[in-house]
Amino acid sequence: MAARNDYSTAASKSQAGLAYPAEHAEAVTPSDSTDLTVVSRALWIGGAGNISVVMVSGATVTISGIAAGTILPIRVSRVRSTSTTATLIVAFS
Secondary structure (H helix, E strand, O other): OOOOOOOOOHHHHHOOOOOOOOOOEEEOOOOOOOOOOOOOOEEEEEEOEEEEEEEOOOOEEEEEEEOOOEEEOOOEEEEEOOOOOOEEEEEEO
């Protein structure tokens, strides 16, 4: 079985760049030790609060005061449980 981030069709390969809409979404369970299945293109924040993330660069940052219903166009490998109070988070990739 191909990995989720292994685009197997010509159409998917041509649209794999960041200028195209997301092709995958997953509910996020914040964790201090487990990465997302696929690096995100954006995060949907369904319930207001703060998130602590590990960016693709490796930097860890806490973003505070995020309103419910916000889409954050950030590329993260992990949403940390420490300092994350936002809920109903979905990662788009």
